[in-house]
Amino acid sequence: MEIKRGGIVSQLLAQVPIPKMFRAKQSFPRPVIQTKDIPRIVFEELSKEGIAELIKPDMRIAVTAGSRGIANVDSITKAIVDFIKRKQAIPFIIPAMGSHGGATAEGQLEILASYNITEATMGCPICSCMDTVFLGYSKYGKPVYMDKLAFEADGVIVSCRLKMHNAFRGSYESGPCKMMVVGLGKQKGAESVHSDGMGKIADNIPANAEVILKNAPILLAIPCIENAYDETCKIEAIHRDKILEREPELLKYAASNMPKIIVEKGDVLIVDKIGKNYSGTGVDPNITGTFSTEYAMGGVKVQRTCFLDLTDSSHGNALGVGLASVITKRIFDKMDIQKMYPNCMTSTVLKSATIPLIMATDKEAVQACIRTLNEVNKEHLHIIRIPNSLHIEHIMLSEAYYEDVKNGMYDGLTVEGEIEDMGFDINGNLHPLLEHC
Known part of the structure; x- marks a missing residue:
């Protein structure tokens, strides 16, 4: 598909004005565990009474590692591995990511490597396969599966992030239960729990998890929770018998530490980069x-x-593009449908993979959004720009917000810079708000 500047689309957009912007800082509560303290916290949690005794000498213990861009995921995983070694047991790492990585063992290893999780950095084997073992049926009649290598281990430690899900609400969203059912379930397990649609998944996740806890060698879960700045703020080891009880309590804590866009509403939202390392749908909705x-x-x-762009660590999986009004040619050219489609077909949520309007440049993408706005004052537009959905401390807002922010109308929001042009280069593209994203 040829998408270039200079055609009729460019002509329609050429005279669409873009308002000036200013930089703003968002501030949120910030409980945090420093990276240097993570090994100590992990060791303390795994040393708790009732937890440490689960790991015995010579046990082969599988440690899960997922596909999300979790803060300090390499440090957390390495600390778990080191603790297992200290207990004279034998650790190995299992990619637990459902159908991600193109639903292939090789693709899932590639994702882990992008998070600095390799055999060399972790000091133990990483065993990746898509084979599963059938464990039985849930109380709702759903078949339950588990990674074959994990099932054959003497024990499994479920390491994951615990947070709100991006497509449903329930007592169990993204956390240990989902990691067991979807992550360790591989493509088959993920498809089973999603097969009734997102309206039923809040029931299916704990029901399938009950089957796994009854029939598989799960020892414990050790979820981490992140604060509003994408920093680790809590790590807690949970005995297998307490997972179903404790997870809903921790979900409330995770929700209380979620960031937000403080202005709450506007006309246009610009997201510099999307990616699977930010959310399962590219951005966290x-x-x-x-x-x-x-x-x-x-x-x-x-x-x-x-x-505007897709992260390299997404490896072409641009799932989430369908949630935008407009994307750029840059994203379109990076898309790999062989990585995207297995994911959305497994989840049964097709909207995330549909293709919206595609514009040749960042500038034209913004102009297309502005041109198609309805019932707004286009001389007083409220535009919000964020680097991605995980790092929203530093953002840009259009001039229409300036006086209200300067005068303290929004708690936690302050002006960080002067009013200026958005800053498109000669090719009509923007310099990223955050260099590391």
């Missing part, structure tokens, strides 16, 4: 409001959204 289903809500309220 709990921040951006771009939900793929009707079973969750929240986030900023805007009329148009444009996504």
Whole structure:
């Protein structure tokens, strides 16, 4: 498909004005565990009474590692591995990511390597396969599966992040139960729990997890929780018998530490980069409001959204593009449908993979959003720009917000810079707000 500047689309957009912007800083509560303290915290948690005794000498213990861009995931995983070694047991790492990585063992190893999780850095084997063992049926009649290598281990430690899900609400969202059912379930397990749609997954996840806890060698879970700055703020080891009881309590804590776009509403949202390392849908809709289903809500309220780029660590999986009003040619050219489609077909949520309007440049993507706005004052536009949905401390807002922010109308939001042009280069593209994203 040829998408270039200079055609009729460029002509329609050429005279669309873009308002000036200013930099703003968002501030949130910041409980945090420093990276240097992570090994100590992990050791303390795994040394708790009732937990440490689960790991015995010579046991072969599988440690899960997922596909999300979790803060300090390499440090957390390495600390778990080192603790197992200290207990004279034998650790190995299992990619637990459902159908991600193109639903292939090789693709899942590639994802782990991008997070600095390799045999060399972890000091233990990483065993990746897509083979599963059938464990039985849930109380709702759903078949339950588990990674064959994990099932054959003497024990499994479920390491994961615990947070709100991006497409449904329930007592169990993204956390240990989902990691067992979807992550360790591989493509088959993920498809089973998603097969009734997002309206039923909140029931299916704990029901399938009950089957796994009854029939598989799960020892414990050790979820981490992140604060509003994408920093680790809590790590807790949970005995297998307490997982179903404790997870809903920790979910409330995780929700209380979620960031948000403080202005809450606008006309256009610009997201510099999307990616699987930020959310399963490229951006976290709990921040951006771009939900793929009707079973969750929240986030900023805007009329148009444009996504400008895809992270390299997504390996072509641009799932989430369908939640934008407009994307750029840059994203389109990076898309690998062999990585995207297995994921959305497994989850049964197709909206995330649909293709919106594609513009040749960042500037035209923004202009297309502005041109198609309805019932707004286009001389007083409220535009929000964020680097991605995980790092939203430093953002940009259009001039229409300036006086209100300067005068302290929004708690936690302050002016960080002067009013200026958005800053498109000669090719019509923007310099990223954050260099590392």
